[in-house]
Amino acid sequence: MNATQILSRGLLFAAAVALSACSTSRTEMLNTVSMDEYDGESVVVMARSYHTGNATEKDFTDCVASQLRSGRNAINIMPKAQFVDAMYPWFEPRTVPNDISALPKLLNNPMIADRMRETGVRYVVWLDGNTDTPNGGGSVSCAAGPGGAGCFGFAWWESDSDYDAVVWDLEGTREAGNVETRVNGTSYLPAIIVPIPLIARTQSTACKDLSQQLQTFIASGA
Amino acid sequence: MAGSLRLTRLRAVLATASVGLLAGCGTTVKLDNMQLPEALVEPYPLTAAVRFGKDVEAFVYEETLPTGGTYTIDLGRASALMFTGTLEDMFAEVVPVTPEALVPEGIDLLIEPSLVALEFAIPAQTVTKDYAVWIRYQIRVYDSEGTLQAEYPLSAYGKAARESLMGGTESALRSAASLAIRDAAVLMLLGFEREAALAKHQLAGLAEAQQPPAPAGAETPPKPATTPEQAPTPTDNSEKFL
Numbered sequence: 148m149n150a151t152q153i154l155s156r157g158l159l160f161a162a163a164v165a166l167s168a169c170s171t172s173r174t175e176m177l178n179t180v181s182m183d184e185y186d187g188e189s190v191v192v193m194a195r196s197y198h199t200g201n202a203t204e205k206d207f208t209d210c211v212a213s214q215l216r217s218g219r220n221a222i223n224i225m226p227k228a229q230f231v232d233a234m235y236p237w238f239e240p241r242t243v244p245n246d247i248s249a250l251p252k253l254l255n256n257p258m259i260a261d262r263m264r265e266t267g268v269r270y271v272v273w274l275d276g277n278t279d280t281p282n283g284g285g286s287v288s289c290a291a292g293p294g295g296a297g298c299f300g301f302a303w304w305e306s307d308s309d310y311d312a313v314v315w316d317l318e319g320t321r322e323a324g325n326v327e328t329r330v331n332g333t334s335y336l337p338a339i340i341v342p343i344p345l346i347a348r349t350q351s352t353a354c355k356d357l358s359q360q361l362q363t364f365i366a367s368g369a
Numbered sequence: 370m371a372g373s374l375r376l377t378r379l380r381a382v383l384a385t386a387s388v389g390l391l392a393g394c395g396t397t398v399k400l401d402n403m404q405l406p407e408a409l410v411e412p413y414p415l416t417a418a419v420r421f422g423k424d425v426e427a428f429v430y431e432e433t434l435p436t437g438g439t440y441t442i443d444l445g446r447a448s449a450l451m452f453t454g455t456l457e458d459m460f461a462e463v464v465p466v467t468p469e470a471l472v473p474e475g476i477d478l479l480i481e482p483s484l485v486a487l488e489f490a491i492p493a494q495t496v497t498k499d500y501a502v503w504i505r506y507q508i509r510v511y512d513s514e515g516t517l518q519a520e521y522p523l524s525a526y527g528k529a530a531r532e533s534l535m536g537g538t539e540s541a542l543r544s545a546a547s548l549a550i551r552d553a554a555v556l557m558l559l560g561f562e563r564e565a566a567l568a569k570h571q572l573a574g575l576a577e578a579q580q581p582p583a584p585a586g587a588e589t590p591p592k593p594a595t596t597p598e599q600a601p602t603p604t605d606n607s608e609k610f611l
Contacts, residue, residue: 197528202497205530235406236555240548258409 170306170332170347174356176364177325182316185366188269189225190215195275196240202277207310207354211274214358220366225268233266234259247315247322254320269318270365276310278350287338298338307331308353312361324364328357395439398543400447403550408458408558415477417460422483423468425449430487442487442542444504447550452482455554459561472515479511485522489542498530500538502545504553510565519565525553 192212194203208227216224231238237259244250254260283304290296308330316323332347428445456463464473472479486505492498503526510519527548531541556564 198526202499204498205532232406234409236408236410236558239551239555241552241555242559256409258411262409 170330170349170352172328172330172349172352172356174326174328174360176360177327180321180323182323182365183318185222187223189223189267190270190272190365191225191227191230191268192272192274193227193230193238193243195273196243196245198240199245201275203274203310204277204350207278207350208274210351210354211272211312211358211361214354215272215362215365218362220362222362222365225266230266230268233262247320250315250317250320254317263317269316270323271315271317272361273313273315274310275313276308278306278308278353280304280306285336287336287342289338289342297340298342299340300338302336303333305331305333306347306349308349310353310357312357314361314365326357326360326364328353328360330356395441396539396542397441397443398539398546399441399443400543400546400550403447403450403454403547405451405454405551405554408455408554410458410558412459412461414461416462416464416475417456418464418466418473418476418479419453419456420466420468420470420479420481421449421452422481425452425482425484428484428487430489432489434491436493440489440491440542442489442502442546444487444546444550445484447547448482448484448504448506448553451550451554452480452557455557456480459558472511472513476513478513478518479515481509481511482523483507483509489545491538491542492531499528500531500541500545501526501528502542502549504546504549506553508557508561508565521564523553523556523560523564525549525556527552 192208192215194205194208195201212224212227215222236242237253244253254263283302285300285302287298287300287302289298308328310328312326314323314325315321330349330353332349332352334347335345337343337345426445426449428443428448430442430444431439433439453463453465464476466473466479483506484504485507486503488503490499490501492500495501503524506523506525508519508521508523509517512518527545527550529541529544529548531537
């Protein structure tokens with residue numbers, strides 16, 4: 148590797164660091180009970196029903212599922228659609244149990260209990276929350292003419308990612324644990340001819356933090 | 370001459386592009402295929418006939434929003450497929466009949482769904498990233514004599530978010546419509562007994578009448594005998610059942 152290559156890589160790295168806006172995050176595990184040793188049982192990641200007013204984004208649910216199935220403490224994840232179809236019509240937005248207290252009644256139906264066993268799912272992770280943009284300001288204007296094009300201005304916006312994950316243990320019909328994560332950050336978009344986005348990736352950070360905590364909790368019972 | 374030809378070609382290209390852009394202002398969602406999983410429910414030991422009003426399969430909703438853009442939503446075929454599949458899960462046997470047909474022999478009840486209304490909302494209206502679809506069906510239930518026994522509305526809802534900022538309108542609207550139809554199937558599966566109040570004594574009475582003969586000495590509940598004179602009017606039904 149010659150000096151020019153080293154310099155260009157260094158500049159690329161510096162640019163990547165400079166282009167990331169700052170964000171703060173807090174993740175905590177609440178109300179946990181002791182878990183059985185994880186033995187490869189399946190886990191389903193689901194968003195709370197939109198009938199309850201929940202607005203968890205599909206890409207966040209997909210991100211958590213994907214993070215949980217990767218890494219050193221990888222967990223066996225069953226795709227949500229496959230689980231919902233197998234349990235049809237009992238885990239639809241309108242019929243899904245919203246509270247752990249509704250689960251024993253559901254599993255009293257032998258048809259539902261047998262199907263649940265067949266799926267091999269031991270834990271359900273319920274996600275609640277969303278990413279909001281509560282504040283923002285500024286403006287960027289762009290114009291194009293025969294001589295060229297360019298933008299000028301400055302815009303900023305805040306992003307708050309606020310998510311909860313509740314873990315249900317279907318075998319013990321109990322709530323096993325609860326993880327909360329809050330990430331907030333401010334993104335900036337200065338533009339002097341070329342707009343330079345400095346984006347605070349709060350949702351992506353929340354996904355990583357929440358998944359890491361969930362993975363540790365389910366895989367190692369900690 | 371060559372210059373004139375180039376100009377003609379340029380005009381043709383511009384005209385084609387304009388047509389393309391104008392066509393882009395319309396969104397069409399047509400669901401032809403509605404496959405639902407097999408439902409985890411115990412079917413009634415009854416034979417049901419299903420008859421769709423002409424309005425169901427031909428139902429196409431079209432609306433031009435004040436903010437611009439024409440939306441066409443065709444859920445007729447998908448609704449018919451949903452009801453047929455759902456009723457097959459709910460009853461031991463389902464007999465499809467044409468809209469003009471009378472009540473066929475040997476059935477216990479006839480179910481006639483109609484699609485009466487559809488509404489939708491786009492992100493500009495919901496002030497979120499979501500598209501929403503509401504569908505209202507009307508369910509009529511007749512007995513084996515062809516007498517109307519119950520009539521109730523079934524209102525279903527589906528919501529889906531746009532997947533990208535620069536597009537995905539059609540796909541999000543399609544997902545919302547698909548979820549609304551699935552929601553209707555769930556309401557049909559789990560709300561039929563309660564909503565139609567056919568259940569309990571009437572449905573149970575019909576079901577028991579289909580069971581093998583009871584041992585001698587045991588009492589068998591009689592099959593409800595409803596004559597047209599005794600049958601409640603649709604108004605009576607709405608008061609009684611809803």
